[in-house]
Amino acid sequence: MIPSFLVSILMPPLLGFLVVSFLWPRRKAGRDHSLLRLSIGAGTGFGLSALAYFLWLLAVGPESGFILLEGVLLTALAVLFLAGKARRASIAGGTTADLTPKAQGCGAFARSKLDRYLLLIFCGVCISALSAFLLLSARQPHGAWDAWAIWNLRARFIFRSGAQWRGAFTPLLDWSHPDYPLLLPLSVVQGWRTLGAEIPALPAAVGFLYTFSTLFLTCSSLSVLRSRTQGLLAGLVLLGTPFFVQHGASQYADVPLGFFYLSTVVLLALYDGTTGEGRGLLFLAGMMAGCSAWTKNEGILFVAAVIAGRALAVIPFQGWRSYAGEMIVFLLGAMPELLVVGYFKMSLAPPNDVLSAQGLQGVLGRLGDPSRYLYILKSSFLTAFTFTKGIVTLPVLALYFFLLGRHRRRGDGPRVSTGVTALALTATGYALFYVITPHDLAFHLDYSLNRLFLQLWPSFLFCFFLSVRTPEESVASPNVPRSGIMFP
Amino acid sequence: MKVKAALVILILSSLIPNLVLVKEELRKYGNPCFRDEATSYEAKFAELKHFLPENGVVGYITDQQPDAGRQEYYLAAYALAPAVVLRGTNYPFVVGNFHRPVTDEAGANPGLVLVGGSCNGVLLFRNEKVK
Numbered sequence: 109m110i111p112s113f114l115v116s117i118l119m120p121p122l123l124g125f126l127v128v129s130f131l132w133p134r135r136k137a138g139r140d141h142s143l144l145r146l147s148i149g150a151g152t153g154f155g156l157s158a159l160a161y162f163l164w165l166l167a168v169g170p171e172s173g174f175i176l177l178e179g180v181l182l183t184a185l186a187v188l189f190l191a192g193k194a195r196r197a198s199i200a201g202g203t204t205a206d207l208t209p210k211a212q213g214c215g216a217f218a219r220s221k222l223d224r225y226l227l228l229i230f231c232g233v234c235i236s237a238l239s240a241f242l243l244l245s246a247r248q249p250h251g252a253w254d255a256w257a258i259w260n261l262r263a264r265f266i267f268r269s270g271a272q273w274r275g276a277f278t279p280l281l282d283w284s285h286p287d288y289p290l291l292l293p294l295s296v297v298q299g300w301r302t303l304g305a306e307i308p309a310l311p312a313a314v315g316f317l318y319t320f321s322t323l324f325l326t327c328s329s330l331s332v333l334r335s336r337t338q339g340l341l342a343g344l345v346l347l348g349t350p351f352f353v354q355h356g357a358s359q360y361a362d363v364p365l366g367f368f369y370l371s372t373v374v375l376l377a378l379y380d381g382t383t384g385e386g387r388g389l390l391f392l393a394g395m396m397a398g399c400s401a402w403t404k405n406e407g408i409l410f411v412a413a414v415i416a417g418r419a420l421a422v423i424p425f426q427g428w429r430s431y432a433g434e435m436i437v438f439l440l441g442a443m444p445e446l447l448v449v450g451y452f453k454m455s456l457a458p459p460n461d462v463l464s465a466q467g468l469q470g471v472l473g474r475l476g477d478p479s480r481y482l483y484i485l486k487s488s489f490l491t492a493f494t495f496t497k498g499i500v501t502l503p504v505l506a507l508y509f510f511l512l513g514r515h516r517r518r519g520d521g522p523r524v525s526t527g528v529t530a531l532a533l534t535a536t537g538y539a540l541f542y543v544i545t546p547h548d549l550a551f552h553l554d555y556s557l558n559r560l561f562l563q564l565w566p567s568f569l570f571c572f573f574l575s576v577r578t579p580e581e582s583v584a585s586p587n588v589p590r591s592g593i594m595f596p
Numbered sequence: 597m598k599v600k601a602a603l604v605i606l607i608l609s610s611l612i613p614n615l616v617l618v619k620e621e622l623r624k625y626g627n628p629c630f631r632d633e634a635t636s637y638e639a640k641f642a643e644l645k646h647f648l649p650e651n652g653v654v655g656y657i658t659d660q661q662p663d664a665g666r667q668e669y670y671l672a673a674y675a676l677a678p679a680v681v682l683r684g685t686n687y688p689f690v691v692g693n694f695h696r697p698v699t700d701e702a703g704a705n706p707g708l709v710l711v712g713g714s715c716n717g718v719l720l721f722r723n724e725k726v727k
Contacts (some may be wrong), residue, residue, distance in 0.1 A: 222603075233611060236618050243621035250634035253667070256674045269678040272651045280653070280680050281673065341606060348610025350617040498613030504605065511602035582599045 109303075116302035117313045119178060120295065121146075124153025126185040131388035134196070144332060147325035148375070148392070150317050151367045155399035158294035159448055170270055175302045222579060226340040230347075234323075237347045241319065244357035245312040251359030258285050259361055260311050263293040267300050279458035287457035289449055291402040292361045311359045318364040319356025322566050323347065325367070329374040329570060333381065333523075334515070335578045342573040345505075351497040351562055361404050362559045368400035369410060369534075370566040373527040376418070377574065380523040387437050394441025402445045405460065406563065409537040410530070411442060417530035421522040466546040474544050484542045487553045495558040496565070505572060515577045527571045531564050633671055640716050641675035641691075647712065647720055648689060653680045655690035655723070657705065668693060688726050692719035 128149040132141070157178065164174045250256045261284050265276035277286040292314070299310045323346055331339035346352055356363045375393035379386045397414050400407030415435065422431045474480060493501050538560050545552050624630040648654055656672060658665045662683070672693055673681040681691065685705050694717040707726075713719035 226607075229607060229611070233614050236614050240614070240618045240621045243618070243625045247621070247625050247630060248632045248634070250632065250638070250674075253670075256634045257670045261674050261677060264674070264677040269651055272678070275651055275678065275680075278680055280682060283670070284673070341603075344607060344610040348612075348614050350613050353614075353617060496613075499609035500606070500613075504609055508602050508606055511598045579599050579603060582602075 112303055113307065113309070113313075116299040117310065117317070119182060119302070120153035120157040120298075121150040121317060122153065123149075123178065123182050123185065124151065124156065125149030126182070126189050127156065128152055128392060129189055130185070130192075131392050133382060133386045133388055141328075141332065143324055144328040144374075147321045147328055148371050148396070150321040151364065151371060151399065152392070152395065154295040154314065154317070154364075155291055155368070155395070155402060155445070157298060158291045159402065159445060161294050161298045162290060162448060162452070165266075165273060170266075170273055170301070172301060172304075174298060178298075220337070220580065223337050223340075226337055226344075230327075230340045230343055233344060233347045237323075237353050238320075240350075240353050241316060241357045244354060245309075245316070248358070249308040249312065251311060251315070251357075254361075255311070255359035257283070258288060259292050259359060260296065262286070262288070262290070263296040263300070263311065264306070266293060267297045267306055274456060277456050277458060282458065282461060285461065287405075287453065287460050288361075289402050289404060289407070290452065291399060292364060312357070315356050315359045315363065318367050319353065322352075322356075322363060322367045322370060325370055325374060326566055326570055329378070330573050333377060333574060335580060337580060338573050338578045341579075342569050345500050345569055346566060348500050349496040349498050349565065351495060351558065352565065354497070355559070355562055360559070362563050365400055365403045365407060366563045366566050368396050368403060368407065369531075369563060370570060371396035372400065372410075372414060373530065373567045373570060376414075376526050377523045377570075380526070390434055390437040391441040394438035394443075395445070396441075397438070398442035398445025398449075401442075401449050406534070406538070406560070408449065409541075410534050411446070413533035413537060414438075414526075414530045416533055417526050417528075420529050421526040425522065462541070462545055462547070466544070470546060471544045474546075477543075480543050480549060481539075483549060484539050484553065487557055488539070491557045491561055495561040509572070509576050512577045512579070512582045515575055515581065524571055524574050527567060527574075531567055531571065535560075535564060633667065634674060637668075637671040637675045640714075640718055641672060643714060644691065644718055644720055645676060645679075648676060648679045648691075651678050651680075652689075653682055653687050655685045655687035656681050656683050656693065657685060657690060658693045659696055665693075685721075685723060686726060688723055690721040690723055692721060693717060694719065 125146050126149070128145045132145055160178075161174055164177070168174075251260060261281075262276055266273045269275050279286065295314050296311045299314070300306050303310070323343055326346055327339040327343035329339070330342050352363070372393050375389050375396060379389040379393065382389065393414075397407070397411045400410050415438075418434065418438070419431055422434065493503070495501075542549065542553060542557075654676070656669060658668065660668065669681070669683065672691065676691070685708060689711075690705075690708060692713075705721075707724045708721040709724055711720045711722050
C-alpha cells in the first residue's frame with residue numbers, strides 16, 4: 109500500500125517539476141534553482157493533473173485509465189528532460205558556466221556565520237512545524253470543518269458516485285458550496301483512483317505538499333533574488349505563523365490558494381530579473397494565476413488583480429506595447445484553467461450563494477452604506493494584528509523594517525511593485541465582496557477574514573523580504589535610510 | 597547592534613509560537629476532549645451506509661434544534677455521501693440522529709416505520725407515505 113500511496117501522491121508533483129523545468133529559462137536552470145523549480149512544480153503538478161482529470165471525466169468518465177495516461181506523459185517528459193540535460197551538458201563541456209556563484213550574484217552568498225546559525229535554527233523550527241502538522245493531521249484525519257463540509261465532501265461525492273459524478277454539484281446541498289472550483293477535490297479524487305481506495309491520509313498529504321511547498325518556495329525564491337539569509341528569515345517567519353501550519357493541516361483550500369498567489373508573484377519577480385529570455389516564466393506565472401482561479405473563487409479576482417497590477421507597474425516605464433506583449437504570454441498560460449473554470453461555472457456548478465441571493469437594488473443599497481465600510485476596516489485592522497496566532501504580525505515586521513532599512517537597487521521597482529499592487533488590489537476586492545455580501549456581515553467577517561489574510565500572507569512576506577535590506581547589507585552599510593518605511 | 601536586535605526579535609518571535617504550537621498539539625493528541633468529530637461520525641454511520649440507496653436523497657431528523665445540530669447534520673451528510681442527506685421526512689428513507697432515548701419518534705412522524713438502528717442513537721426509518 110505504501111508504494112502505491114507514494115506513487116499517487118508524488119506523480120503529480122514530479123510531472124509539475126518536469127513541466128516547470130521545460131519552461132524555465134535555460135540560462136537559469138541549474139543546481140541552485142532546483143528547490144525553486146521543485147516547489148513551484150509541486151503545485152503546478154496538482155493543478156495540471158486536476159485540470160486533465162476534469163477533462164478526462166467529461167470525455168471518458170470515471171473509469172480507470174487516467175493513471176496510464178499520466179504515467180505515459182510522465183515517462184515521455186522525463187525522457188525528454190534527461191535527453192535535454194545530456195545535450196546541454198555536452199554543449200557546455202560538462203560544466204554550467206552560468207551557475208558559478210559569481211555569475212549568480214546575490215543568489216549565492218558566501219556562507220557566513222549568521223547564515224550557518226540561521227540554517228540550524230530553520231531546520232529545528234522546520235522539524236517542530238512538521239511535528240505539529242503530523243500531530244494535527246493524526247488528530248483530525250478528515251481535516252477541519254470546511255475540509256469535510258466542502259472540499260473532502262466534494263471529493264467523496266465524485267469518487268463514490270462513479271458515473272453519476274455530476275451529482276456532486278447538486279444545488280440541494282447549497283450549504284456545501286457546490287459552485288467552488290475543483291482543483292483541490294480532483295487532486296484528491298485522482299489520487300484515490302490511483303490507489304483504488306478512499307484513503308483519508310491522501311487529502312492530508314496533499315495539504316502537506318502545499319504547505320511545505322509554500323515554505324520552500326518562499327525560502328528558495330528569496331535566496332535566488334536576495335540572499336540565502338533573507339530566504340531563511342522569511343521561511344522562519346512563515347513557520348512562526350501557527351495559523352499557517354494549522355491551516356495547512358486543516359485541509360482547507362486557503363493554503364493551496366496562497367501557494368498559487370505566491371508562485372505567480374515570484375515568477376513575475378523572476379521574470380523582471382531577466383532580459384527578455386524569460387517568457388517561459390511569464391507563461392508559468394499565467395498558469396499559476398489560472399490555477400488559483402481553479403482552486404477558489406477568490407483566484408478569479410486575483411487574476412484580474414495581477415493583470416491590473418502589472419499594467420500599473422509596466423506601462424509607465426515600458427509602455428503599452430511591452431505590457432501587451434507580456435499579457436499575451438501570461439494569458440496563454442492562464443487560458444486552459446480559465447476556460448475550464450468558465451465551463452464548470454456555466455455548465456455544472458449552481459449559482460454562487462452570495463451573487464445569486466441578491467438583486468441589483470440590494471447590492472447598491474449595501475454599497476451606499478458607509479457603516480459597512482467602517483465595520484470592515486475596523487475588523488481588518490484588528491485581524492491584521494491577530495490572524496497569525498503568533499507573535500510576528502505587522503507591527504513586528506514594521507519594527508524589523510525600521511531597524512534594517514529599505515533595500516534600494518536599480519531595476520527593483522517593477523519586481524516589487526507588481527506583487528504589492530496585485531496583493532493590494534486583491535485585498536480591495538475582498539473588502540468590496542464583504543461590502544455587498546447578503547449574509548450577516550459580522551458573521552461573514554468572523555468566519556472568513558483571517559483566512560483571507562492567510563491567503564495573502566506568503567506573498568506579502570515575499571514582497572516584504574524583497575524590499576527590506578538583508579542583515580549582511582545592513583552590517584556592510586549601517587546607515588539606515590529614514591525615509592521609506594512603506595514599500596516603493 | 598540594530599541588526600542584531602532586529603534578528604533576535606524576528607527569530608524569537610518566530611521560534612516561540614512554533615514551539616507553543618507543538619506543545620499544544622502534543623497535549624491535545626490522544627486527549628478525548630479533542631477527539632475528531634468527523635472520525636466519530638464515520639464510525640457512527642458506518643453500518644447505516646449499507647442500507648441506503650446510493651446517489652439517492654434521504655431524509656434527516658434529529659432531536660436537536662436546527663442551529664445547534666448544524667455541525668452534526670453536515671457530518672452526517674459527509675459520512676453518508678454520495679447519498680444526498682436533506683432535513684425532513686418526505687423521502688423514502690429517513691435517517692434519525694438522536695441524543696436522548698428514542699421513545700416514539702415514529703409516532704411523532706406518522707408514516708415512519710423503524711427499519712433498524714444502533715445503540716448510538718442512529719436510526720433508519722422507511723416512510724410508508726412516500727413511494
